[in-house]
Amino acid sequence: MVRRLIWIALCLLPLGVWAQTQARFGYLNYSEVLKAHPQYAEATAQLAGLEGKYDAEIQRSEDEFNRKYAEFLQEQKDFPQNIMVKRHKELQELMEKSIAFKNEIRATLKTARDKMLAPLTIELNDAIARVALKYNLDYVLNTEERNYLFINPAVGIDITADVETELGILPATNTTPAPAQTAN
Template identity: 30%
Template sequence: MRKILGLAIVALLTFSFSGVKAQNYKFGHINSQEILKAMPDRDSAEAKIKKYAESLQDQIEQLQVEFNKKYQDYLQKRATFTDAIREMKEKELTDMQQRAQEYQQVAEQDYQRYQAETMKPVIDKADAAIKKVAKANGFTYIFDTSSGVLLYFSEQSIDITPLVKKELGITK
């Protein structure tokens, strides 16, 4: 009985694996940062981002100048103020400083959002080109060497960076 059960298991395993074909995986790698840096679209996006950052910085500086002016005015006239007015002026300065800090935090969040929105079409274009090249050349996996996480890739892995640059029309 044990022999029959053992033969049945061996036969089952043999039939199970006989239909499985050997997989041929094709691995590639890319330096996505190199691609993004070479894309002309990136330059115009970064110019927009820089201009936006400068406008935010200008507004922050205006708030700081206004605060400094009121603070200097307060320091010069502090001795002439009654306790109630001095307390009111100090509260006004504290509130103004708090609003400036809150504005700076909101501005940083807006900057990050704007940067992501502005770079998204550039990143999407690069991503589409990578996928197109990978599919056209039969790659199973594409690894990004610019992420710093990839510890090793062999000579069998193909660098598709030049192919993606060609797809994007980048000659650099």
């Protein structure tokens, strides 16, 4: 019985040591670092140009619908019932097509945004991984959504400047990570 208790105590000993070790982590605001990347401005400019073209087409479509609707309202008293029903159906189809087109544009713009930002996010994720490995971090938190009200400066490391340096956004200056501060 004593041997069994000693055996159990020896087996549980590493668990106590493991529980006492504290995980090291880094943190950064992902979107701020992404937006600081020089290619981000190019990608958003291209996306804005694409949005402008689609917005012009949406406006043209809405103007056409408004013109036809105004004509319908002006002429409806002169139409027989069957022509009014036909025109009403045409307007309804035009409105449904316009809504479907807007939804298609939203999906297209989202796909285009994801496609334009994919190389940047891959590069950013790789830079985060390199910095995390450099400082032997267990994980990296994204403080973008302000979910973290407090980050312990004794444990957390702000890796923003290191990641920006790794991406070539900032020149290499200090290799020591900045102490943690409370997340805003």
